[in-house]
Amino acid sequence: MVVEVWWRPALVAAMDAMPPPPATSTNALWKPAVALLLSPLLALLWIRAFALVPLGVLHSLAHGIAAWALGVGVRPQLGFGPVVWRLTRLDLGVLPGTSVHLDPGAPRTRQLGVLAAGPLATLVLGGLVPIALFAMARLSEPVVAPVIGGVSVEGPAALAGLRAGDRVRSVDGRVTGSWDEAAPALVEGGRVELERDGATVRLDVPALGERPGLWSERAAPVVAVDPGGAWARSGVRSGDRVLALDGVAVDTWSDAFLQAPGATSVRLSRDGEVLELPLEAGLAGIEHADRLLGRVLPGSAAERGGLRGGDRVLTVSGHRVRDWDELGRTVREAPDGPLLLEIDREGTRLELWVEPDVVRIDGTAARVLGLERHPDLFLPAETAPPPSPARAVSLAMGDLASALVPLQRMAAMRVEAVRGPVVVSRATAGPASLWRWIATMVANGSALLLLYNLLPLPGSDLLAGLLLLRRAR
Numbered sequence: 397m398v399v400e401v402w403w404r405p406a407l408v409a410a411m412d413a414m415p416p417p418p419a420t421s422t423n424a425l426w427k428p429a430v431a432l433l434l435s436p437l438l439a440l441l442w443i444r445a446f447a448l449v450p451l452g453v454l455h456s457l458a459h460g461i462a463a464w465a466l467g468v469g470v471r472p473q474l475g476f477g478p479v480v481w482r483l484t485r486l487d488l489g490v491l492p493g494t495s496v497h498l499d500p501g502a503p504r505t506r507q508l509g510v511l512a513a514g515p516l517a518t519l520v521l522g523g524l525v526p527i528a529l530f531a532m533a534r535l536s537e538p539v540v541a542p543v544i545g546g547v548s549v550e551g552p553a554a555l556a557g558l559r560a561g562d563r564v565r566s567v568d569g570r571v572t573g574s575w576d577e578a579a580p581a582l583v584e585g586g587r588v589e590l591e592r593d594g595a596t597v598r599l600d601v602p603a604l605g606e607r608p609g610l611w612s613e614r615a616a617p618v619v620a621v622d623p624g625g626a627w628a629r630s631g632v633r634s635g636d637r638v639l640a641l642d643g644v645a646v647d648t649w650s651d652a653f654l655q656a657p658g659a660t661s662v663r664l665s666r667d668g669e670v671l672e673l674p675l676e677a678g679l680a681g682i683e684h685a686d687r688l689l690g691r692v693l694p695g696s697a698a699e700r701g702g703l704r705g706g707d708r709v710l711t712v713s714g715h716r717v718r719d720w721d722e723l724g725r726t727v728r729e730a731p732d733g734p735l736l737l738e739i740d741r742e743g744t745r746l747e748l749w750v751e752p753d754v755v756r757i758d759g760t761a762a763r764v765l766g767l768e769r770h771p772d773l774f775l776p777a778e779t780a781p782p783p784s785p786a787r788a789v790s791l792a793m794g795d796l797a798s799a800l801v802p803l804q805r806m807a808a809m810r811v812e813a814v815r816g817p818v819v820v821s822r823a824t825a826g827p828a829s830l831w832r833w834i835a836t837m838v839a840n841g842s843a844l845l846l847l848y849n850l851l852p853l854p855g856s857d858l859l860a861g862l863l864l865l866r867r868a869r
Contacts, residue, residue: 528792
C-alpha cells in the first residue's frame with residue numbers, strides 16, 4: 397500500500413517559513429492547515445472546513461465581545477499571516493482565517509479573560525446547538541414503535557421467549573418509548589415487561605449477544621414451502637403471499653404461522669392473481685420466505701454458480717441458514733475458496749458450488765455472492781407518536797455523545813491509514829437526516845476546535861495565554 401503522506405514535509409517547511417503570529421492574537425480558521433500536519437485526528441478540522449467557518453467566526457466574535465466588555469483594545473484581522481492591506485479598522489492577511497489582536501498594554505488578567513472567551517463560547521455553543529438540532533430531529537422524524545416485528549427461528553430472542561408482535565414497555569424499569577430505545581435494552585437483557593395480546597407479560601431475558609435475531613419490521617405473510625408438506629401438496633408454492641386462512645384475513649407472517657395448523661383453505665396472491673386453494677390435512681411444512689432469493693445480479697458469482705431468483709438457500713458448506721442476514725454473514729465469514737450451497741428449487745433439492753467475489757467496502761475485503769433480497773418480504777414497522785419536548789432533549793444528549801464517536805475512531809487510526817479526505821469522510825459518515833447531519837458536523841467541529849485551542853499548538857488560545865504569562869514574569 398502506498399502511504400500518501402508525501403505532502404507533510406512540504407507543508408511543514410511552508411509553515412516554518414511563515415512569520416509567527418503575535419503572541420496576544422487568536423486565530424481561528426487557519427488552524428485546519430496546521431492540524432493537518434500534526435495528527436489524523438485533527439485532520440477533521442480541514443475536511444470539515446465548511447462547518448468550521450461559522451464556528452471559527454463565532455469563536456473570534458466571542459473574543460471580540462469579551463474584549464469590548466472588559467475594555468481591552470482590539471484590532472481585527474481578516475486573514476492570517478503578514479498584513480497585505482491595512483485599513484482604518486481592519487487588517488487583511490495572506491492566509492484565510494480570522495485574527496483578533498489584543499492591546500499589549502491592557503491588564504494581563506483582562507487579556508487572559510479575552511483569550512478564555514473563545515474556548516468557552518465554543519464549549520457552550522458546541523453543546524447547546526447540537527442538542528437543539530438533535531432534539532428537532534427527534535421531534536420531526538418518524539418514531540418506530542417498540543414493537544418486535546419478527547424474531548429469527550431458533551435465534552436468541554426466540555429462545556428467550558420473545559415473540560413477533562410483543563410491545564416492549566420497559567426493561568429493568570426503564571421505559572422504552574421507541575424501537576431505538578428498546579432494541580439495545582433487549583440486547584443487554586434484563587427484566588422485560590411486554591404487552592402481548594392485550595395482557596402484560598414479564599420475562600427475564602438474558603443478554604442476546606451480537607446476533608439477537610429480532611427486528612422491528614413486520615414479516616409479510618410470504619411463504620416458503622417444504623416439498624413434502626401439506627401446503628406443497630395442496631398447490632402452494634414458495635413466494636406465494638397468504639391473504640386469508642379459512643376466510644380470516646392474514647396481515648403478517650406471525651398471523652399466518654399461528655392460523656396455519658388446522659386451516660382448510662387459503663386465499664393467496666401469486667404473480668398478481670388471487671387464488672383460492674383447499675388445504676390438505678397434515679403438517680403444513682411452511683416457513684417465512686426470508687431465505688428466498690430475489691434477483692441474481694448479472695455477471696455475479698451467484699449467476700456463474702447457477703443460482704436463480706426464487707431459489708431457497710438451505711445450507712452453506714454444511715452450515716444451516718435460517719434467514720437472509722445469516723446467509724450474508726455465513727458467506728462473509730466462510731474460509732477462502734468455493735462454497736457448497738444446498739438449495740430448494742421448486743421442490744427439488746440441488747447442490748451448487750459457488751466461488752464468491754471479493755469486493756472492497758470502506759477498504760475492507762468482503763466476500764459476496766451478488767444477490768438481492770426477495771421483494772415485499774417485510775412490512776413497514778409500526779410507528780409511535782413523537783416524544784415530548786423534554787424527552788426529545790434527553791434523547792438528544794445521548795445523540796450528542798454518539799455524534800462524537802467519530803473522534804474516537806479517528807484517534808484510533810494510524811497516520812499510515814489516512815489516505816486523504818475520502819477515507820476520513822467515510823470514517824466520520826453519520827446520520828442521513830438534515831438536522832442530524834448539521835448537528836453532527838457542529839458537534840465534531842466544535843469539539844475539535846475546542847481541543848485545538850486547549851493544546852499548546854501554534855495559534856491556539858492556550859499557547860497565546862502561556863506566552864502572555866511568560867512575558868509578564
